[in-house]
Amino acid sequence: MEAFNLTSSGPPTFILNGIPGLEDAHIWISIPFSTLYIISLLGNFMVMFLVTKEETLHKPMYLLLCMLALTEIGISTCVVPKALCIFWFSFKGITMDGCLTQIFFLYVLAIMHSAILVTMAFDRYIAICDPLRYATILTNTRIAKLGLVGLIRAVLLVLPEPLLLRRLPFCANRVIHHTYCEHIAVVKISCGDTRINQTYGLVITFVIIGLDLTLIGLSYGLIIRAVLRISSKKAHQKALNTCTAHICVILMSYSPVLFSALTHRFGQGIAAHVHILLATLYLLVPTMLNPIIYGVKTKELRDKVGKYTCRM
Structure with missing residues (x-):
């Protein structure tokens, strides 16, 4: 119990209560968490290995898949190891700097993940609506530059969050009822004025989701219009099949994030453990399923997986 009787003197140390x-x-609970994490690491590392190893996969679409896999490894690794330390060893303490570092990298990776999904929607739009110019419009160099722009955007948007948190006073109650340092969970335990923090966090959530989903929706609106102009049903099917995996990933990535953000701020009638389970699972489940979806729906990846599996 001594760990919970924290005073306001000295450097702030928080307790992650799980x-x-x-x-x-x-x-x-640690069993499904660790299982999801292991499957996520295996799947995403497999995607990165295949794209790196096979020259035939050195294309913009697969470079984007590799970038997506990298962010998903980072997102799950930001959360799961610390959560497992809480579940297995009751190592619940985390310093202020450690907490802010976790928030920074987690949200940078999440916003970067969203930017990659937007770029993938643009990639599908060019591939279907302007296939003859695909190779000249979307080069590997251009994809890398778009990835860098996405990273810069993420850093600039997230950096104020830990800086605003650092200015807040934290009194005797430094217990965070969560498995990781989520921004709003840390804000709620402050004994100071948190209106700026809450407003900024909410605005960033809706700006990123709103802007990125609008761009994705615009891309797919143009894709649907182009597909409807094609007379051949076989061509219809082929064009839509190239988008199926991406649409599934979008639904899995954005729906839980938006639901968790809304319930955490406005769902006062929902039990705390439900909030926390949802907030943790929406980081883990998509990162586990995304490489599986792309592996199943993308023929070239599926063939390469079969190639290396047969060698074992």
Whole structure:
């Protein structure tokens, strides 16, 4: 109990309490968490290995898949190791700097992930609506530059969050009821005026989701218009099949994020452990399923996986 009786003197140290109300089940909850994490690492590292190893996959679409896999490895690694330390060893303490570092990298990677999904939608638009110019419009160099722009955007948008958090006072209550340092969860335990922090966090969430989903929706609107102009049903099917995997990934990436953001701020009637489970699972489930979806729906990746599997 001494760990919880923290005073306001000295450098701030927080307690990550895991999932409140389910402390006795932490060891059992760790089993699906660690399983999801391992599958996510294996799947995403496999995608990165295949794209790096096979020259036939050195194309813009697969470079984007490689970037997506890298962000997903980073997102899950930002959260799961610390969560497992809480579940297995009750290592609940985290310094202020450690907490702000986790927030910074987690949100930078999440916004970067969103930017890559937008670029992938643009890639599909060019591939279907202007296929003859695809090779000249989307080169590997241009994709790398777009990735760099996405990273700069993420850093500039996220950097104010830890800086604004650092200015807040934290009194005796430094217990964060969560498995990781989520921005709004840290804001809620401050004993100071948090209106700026809450407003900025909410605005960033809706600006990123709103802007990126609008761009994705515009790309797919133009794709649908182009597909409807094609008379051949076989061509219809082929064009839509190239977008199926990306659409599934978009739905899995944005729906839980938006739902969790809304329930965490406005869903006062929802139990705390439900908030926390959702907020953790929406980081893990998509990162596990995305490489599987692309592996199943993308013939070239599927063939390469079969090639290396047969060698074992």
